[in-house]
Amino acid sequence: MKLFKHSIFHQYRGLRQILDFMMFVSSEPDENRFESEFLPLFKKNGLGTLAKTLGKLCKRYFGLPLQAAWCESADDQTCKELLETVFAGGNFGRKNPYVYRPMESFTMDVKKNGFFHALQKAGVANCKAFQKHKWLRPFAWLYQLFRYMGRGIAALFRREKLTKDISSGKEKADFYKRLGIQ
Incomplete structure (x- = not known):
């Protein structure tokens, strides 16, 4: 199931x-x-x-x-x-780059599990050092926070619409909740 x-x-x-x-x-x-x-x-x-x-x-x-x-x-x-x-x-x-948006996915995870847990999970997933050395994992959330800050600033310069992705992530999380699969 x-x-x-x-x-x-x-x-x-x-x-x-x-x-x-x-x-x-x-x-x-x-x-x-x-x-x-x-x-x-x-x-x-x-x-x-x-x-x-x-x-x-x-x-x-x-x-x-x-x-x-x-x-x-x-x-x-x-x-x-x-x-x-x-x-x-x-x-x-196959992954559709126009449909899958990382910020949307992160927003859904935050809504489901909380901000800190989402940062921790993403930090471990995005950095091989945290995967290889378990003693570093308590710092994964901090790494991910700075990574998002850097990517967010870069996205502002590229004029990407982060707020649209965040909003879309919230809508999907609400939709999954209506389906009972949150």
Whole structure:
């Protein structure tokens, strides 16, 4: 389940995974069994809202032949936004430089885990010395803070729109929260 959540929103942007989910749902001929056995598993793992939204998305846009009401409670706007997110970040797993923005990703991490934790995590990821020498890791947040300050100043000179990326990151974090996968 965690792999499913990760692959949709962090690695592949999900069209194939959504179609895999659709095939999984359609392979169970008894919709009541899906609702009584599988849906509680999704809910137990924090993916209940995502499963309902995906079910409604597959039913509405990809022709999943469902009669069950288990996915009807999903929000229409969130369903549409999920489809737009998947198509915007698509291209079958290859990184799209126009969609992926580091500041947007950092903002989402700050909103989820807090500022210090996000700095620490990014510092370890961005500096091989912290990966190689564990005793240096307590200083990773400081390294990352100065790195962001330097990159921010350079971005101002290049006239990049950091506020747009920050705002976009907040919107995505809110969207993921509505899906129940924060």
